[in-house]
Amino acid sequence: MTRNFKIAYKIVIILLAILATVLLSSAILLILGADIWRTFYTIVITPLTRVGHLTEVFVRAVPLCIIALGVAVAYRSGIVNIGAEGQMAMGILGFTSVALALPDLPKPILLPFALLAGVVTGGLWGFIPGILKAKLQVSELLSTVMLNYIAAQFYSFCLRVPMLDPVEALSGAGTPQSARLSANVEIGRITGRLHYGIFIAIVLAVLVYFFLWKTSFGYKMRASGSERRAARYGGISVPQYITLAMVISGAFAGLAGGIEIAAVHRRAIEGVTNNYGFSAVVVALFGMLHPFGIIPASFFFALLIYGSTLTPRAVGVPANIVDVMQGLIIIVIVTAQMVLQNSYLEDKVWHWYSQKRGLKEETK
Amino acid sequence: MNIIINILAMTVPFSVALLLASIGEMFNQRSGVFNLGCEGIMAMGAFIGMLIPFSIGGGGAVAAGWNYLGLLLAAVIGALMGLFFGLIVVTFRAPQGIAGIGLQMFGVGTAGTLFRHFVGGTQSIPGLSSNPIPLLSDIPVIGEILFSHNIVVYLAFLFVPVAWYILMKTSWGLEVRAVGTYPRAADSMGINVNRIRYEALALGGALAGLAGAYLSVCQIKMFSDDLIAGRGFIAVALVYFGHWKPVRIMLGALLFSFTQTIQYNVQGLGINIPYEFFVMLPYVVVIVVLAFTSRNQTTSPAALGKPFNREIRT
Numbered sequence: 244m245t246r247n248f249k250i251a252y253k254i255v256i257i258l259l260a261i262l263a264t265v266l267l268s269s270a271i272l273l274i275l276g277a278d279i280w281r282t283f284y285t286i287v288i289t290p291l292t293r294v295g296h297l298t299e300v301f302v303r304a305v306p307l308c309i310i311a312l313g314v315a316v317a318y319r320s321g322i323v324n325i326g327a328e329g330q331m332a333m334g335i336l337g338f339t340s341v342a343l344a345l346p347d348l349p350k351p352i353l354l355p356f357a358l359l360a361g362v363v364t365g366g367l368w369g370f371i372p373g374i375l376k377a378k379l380q381v382s383e384l385l386s387t388v389m390l391n392y393i394a395a396q397f398y399s400f401c402l403r404v405p406m407l408d409p410v411e412a413l414s415g416a417g418t419p420q421s422a423r424l425s426a427n428v429e430i431g432r433i434t435g436r437l438h439y440g441i442f443i444a445i446v447l448a449v450l451v452y453f454f455l456w457k458t459s460f461g462y463k464m465r466a467s468g469s470e471r472r473a474a475r476y477g478g479i480s481v482p483q484y485i486t487l488a489m490v491i492s493g494a495f496a497g498l499a500g501g502i503e504i505a506a507v508h509r510r511a512i513e514g515v516t517n518n519y520g521f522s523a524v525v526v527a528l529f530g531m532l533h534p535f536g537i538i539p540a541s542f543f544f545a546l547l548i549y550g551s552t553l554t555p556r557a558v559g560v561p562a563n564i565v566d567v568m569q570g571l572i573i574i575v576i577v578t579a580q581m582v583l584q585n586s587y588l589e590d591k592v593w594h595w596y597s598q599k600r601g602l603k604e605e606t607k
Numbered sequence: 608m609n610i611i612i613n614i615l616a617m618t619v620p621f622s623v624a625l626l627l628a629s630i631g632e633m634f635n636q637r638s639g640v641f642n643l644g645c646e647g648i649m650a651m652g653a654f655i656g657m658l659i660p661f662s663i664g665g666g667g668a669v670a671a672g673w674n675y676l677g678l679l680l681a682a683v684i685g686a687l688m689g690l691f692f693g694l695i696v697v698t699f700r701a702p703q704g705i706a707g708i709g710l711q712m713f714g715v716g717t718a719g720t721l722f723r724h725f726v727g728g729t730q731s732i733p734g735l736s737s738n739p740i741p742l743l744s745d746i747p748v749i750g751e752i753l754f755s756h757n758i759v760v761y762l763a764f765l766f767v768p769v770a771w772y773i774l775m776k777t778s779w780g781l782e783v784r785a786v787g788t789y790p791r792a793a794d795s796m797g798i799n800v801n802r803i804r805y806e807a808l809a810l811g812g813a814l815a816g817l818a819g820a821y822l823s824v825c826q827i828k829m830f831s832d833d834l835i836a837g838r839g840f841i842a843v844a845l846v847y848f849g850h851w852k853p854v855r856i857m858l859g860a861l862l863f864s865f866t867q868t869i870q871y872n873v874q875g876l877g878i879n880i881p882y883e884f885f886v887m888l889p890y891v892v893v894i895v896v897l898a899f900t901s902r903n904q905t906t907s908p909a910a911l912g913k914p915f916n917r918e919i920r921t
Contacts, residue, residue, distance in 0.1 A: 396883040
């Protein structure tokens, strides 16, 4: 097998995977009777054409990137975190309660303290599935989903009762939201709604890279994930690292929630989590579970998420189309990975290819 | 007393969606496939199920036949999605957990997209009316709890012994169990492992689709994006709870729907706790139950979650 063939084989598989995603989403668009080309154009190209659109894409990329980094740490350690949605909600509650309780602290103290509260509450919410998996072998896929629903209910309870904006309570409108937070917890904006949180995301990506690949801690976590039994034989306490990975993952989601409130919404409202927790799983997989892959991946998916909000008006396609695409992308990625790892299939294709080429040369 | 009868009379029909979906999931897992996409299949089933009577009657009353057609088509769509999942995890041998999450997102997203396009906003449908069984439904207390529901409820509970029979007493059931326990041995006995897994996935998908349609046509009588609300995942958890046995799964489904119905009777019970905590309750119960049942699962299908490749020696 030549080296060129191997590279070409990989590229062809990846192209086929992209083609499969596009074709399958087109099939759904076809059922809707929508203009397929214009829909894709609206989702992928239109947001790039105006600065106003572009900043909105970046606003969505920040939480996606931060959460996806956490998801990747967990995934590399052998535990799938699909509970980021709930961890983010709990992080928001932690952040908001500190910000509401101590509004008069100076900014250099209050902002880090409130973000830390978000990190801690998110981490605690991640600790539950982590410890359940490590000690009692509870499938994290199920427990995190359940915790998402629990967190969502708790979140709306908090906004409706203990954190309810006094103004809303007085006016009787009762929109479930907290009071506007003090200016001392705000993260500044660069332009539009684009905020400095984007630098936090990039710094975190670099930190995660160093943590996973340049420290023994990260090595042990990756070892627990890739070959559990060998890791245990090597003296690594796998359950401990699995729990820790989930705590880290939850902490990232909590931080993303805190930043989202501090920079974008400036009060806790409904719908902040916006399915970022699930999209981040796709981002992490699409970014090949590597921090430097996750940064572009989070931009790409932020593009899809923002672009899909434009489709209802532009081409009459419901915004839910982005969920369809994300689901398909997950399926296609995991399938393509298996095909790429299948050396037997590669061998077969090589034989077929070389035979065919051999025949051609003979006829020449 | 009245309120207890009320709760129990709601518990039985509310458990049907969970029951059907988890019996289907049981067949999947018995064949060795962990289908976490159940939630997505249920969403698609729920949408198709309500679309048929809605597009015929425009939200008004329709002949019962259209409702049944909706249920049937939901089962067909569910079976197709099960086969699609089979293509991913059986033929391509993708990791089942994460592929299931993909199928869930795809199913929920597609159902939501098509719903917005073909129906628009939230629309309720009259749905299937209840068919109390004559004589039996006149028995005090028991009649109201067990025999005054719609036909699907009776059929679903009748299906429990049928599922047990299929799994334990037919040769196909034996093949499913063989494939899920020791696929290599089954393969050497001339059983086509992949084919059996595809068949189990189609059956499981059909039941999940039907479960979704039951929610939209018979129980809630409308469709919305969060209609399924994690029932697909609870169904998967129920299979663990029920140790892959139909009757125990049925008991589990009743237990869970009991905790779900409490939230509708909070005011009647005179409990002064915010309702969000009652909505949480079933999910908390799932986690607690999983914590107690996940360890030492000696009865679980041995090949659960493991793709089979006859070309690789293991």
